[in-house]
Amino acid sequence: MILTRRALIAGSAAATGLVYAPALLGQGKPRVVVIGGGAGGATVARYLAKDAAGALDVTLVEAEPAYATCFFSNLYLGGLRDFDSLVHGYDRLAAGNVTVINDLATAVDREARRVTLAGGQVLDYDRLVLSPGIDFVEDSVPGWSLAAAETMPHAYKGGAQTELLKRMIQAMPQGGVFAMVAPPNPYRCPPAPYERVCMIAHLLNQTNPTAKIIILDPKEKFSKQALFEEGWGKYYNDMIQWINPEFGGADVAVRPDSMEVVIEGEVQKVDCCNVIPAQVAGGIAAQAGLTDETGWAPVHPDSMKSRIDGNIWILGDSSAQGDMPKSAFSANSQAKVAAMAIRGELIGSRVFPAKYSNSCWSLIAPEDGVKLGASYEPSGDRIASVDSFISDTGEDAALRKLTYEESFGWYAGITADIFG
Incomplete structure (x- = not known):
């Protein structure tokens, strides 16, 4: 029997769950493994594959075959959105040259640069990105x-x-x-x-x-x-x-x-x-030894690279980075900075100074939305807010309705940006 790349991928699918593979996987490319398929992980995988134009071997590991967003789920609780509208698949990422493996990452061996999955598959990496979200303090x-x-x-x-x-x-x-x-x-x-x-x-x-x-x-x-x-x-x-x-x-x-x-x-x-x-970084970050006494994972503010391991980036909710709130918008913004930094290290592409942003819409009642947000830049050892805004109390109904409608446009736009 001749063991081909196609046969190997098919065997992995049987052992660990669904695997999407891009149409062409080059050999000898730098390998980037991303753990977590939410706002941070899916974004960084997509931008790494898209902007590297095939020069990187990008693998996304996510336990679930589709992602249900926590952001906007409150609108489902209020009867203003159906549940299916919160669920997003990974087909477009797979079509964009990202290998998507539906399995749970159970261990990171930082010395060997290796990730072990629940189904037994082992993934070697040159760079690793963790975006595992949160876990709870029982x-x-x-x-x-x-x-x-x-x-x-x-x-x-x-x-x-x-x-x-x-x-x-x-x-x-x-x-x-x-x-x-x-x-x-x-x-x-x-x-x-x-x-x-x-x-x-x-x-x-x-x-x-x-x-x-x-x-x-x-x-x-x-x-x-x-x-x-x-x-x-x-x-x-x-x-x-x-x-x-x-x-x-x-x-x-x-x-x-x-x-x-x-x-x-x-x-x-x-x-x-x-x-x-109470919450802490997703468990795989602690297992990998990347969290500190706070339960969160400290990162360098100019890149989102771990302060503990220079081959690993940590995005979104799990990171301890300074002033940015733990939000989908923050994770999406951080993922783009991280993707740029990783591409710069692995394929020599240009790296621009890091800039971050966040906005957060909240619905008070139907057609009554409010928002806040900020812009951020690295400052010393942290990401610091440099400009911010927030809705005012007493705003008129027309402005609140506009903010409400803006939030729906944001959700459509960011989910397209995350999942393709």
Whole structure:
């Protein structure tokens, strides 16, 4: 039997799951392996393959055959978007000269420059990019664990958890209580828990108008607070109560089996509970020894290269880089800087000074959107904000509607940029 490249790829597909291969894979090209197929990983893989014009062997490793975005999932919870609109496949990346392997990366051997997958396949690399998103600190909310997420969902990774949370909200009795345990800083997408509350309140206003929402928050303040509180008062008729640390928001435990929350020792029965725990870098970053005592992975601000291993880049939520929030826009922006730096090292292409940006839209109510954002540049040992903006309270309805429509255009544009 003659073992061809085609036969090898087919064998790997049988062993590890679906594999897409580009039409032509050159031999002897520098090998870049990317772990994680979200906003950071898919973007860097796409831009490496596209801008290197075939000079790099780019492989994307992602456990799921399609990616459900966590960003915009709150609109699904509010009934303003269907779930299928959040799901994106990798066919276009595969057609763009990226080998896409649907398997879980379980180990990185930095000395050997090798990645091991759950199915047994081993991938050697010249450069490695990690964009594994977040993992959760199980003991950060007493009584909650990953197993308990089937009863008290986090819904902070897109997919089945988001669908579960919506089913539970829809099943609440009339006049029932929805509780959210908000996360401590830092965490993915700072305004997202509070946009989620808006969208859940919008849904309940239509189906369960006497229901109540309580937010148990360990933070003294939160992103876009004045904008959200203005909206809660305008649209949601005292349905929402925010409980900060002064009133017990930082002293919370949960009892998933009995659907109870315990606030400063006082037990309250609830009908649905969304626990968003403390977060750290995706587990493969820690396994590779690339995180520090904070649980996040430090990077150089001019390239997103790891401070611990010069052959590895870390993007998006997992990175500890300075002022940029953990968001899809940030990850997409960082991925383009990283792709440029990697191409420069491997094929000698020109590298321009790093510039980053982020914008974040939040929906207060249908046709009432707000936003914030900033531009960033490397400064010393961190990525620093150099210019920023935020919506004002009291804006007129026409401007808010324009911001709302702008957010839909952004989602369509960024998902096309990420997935092709």
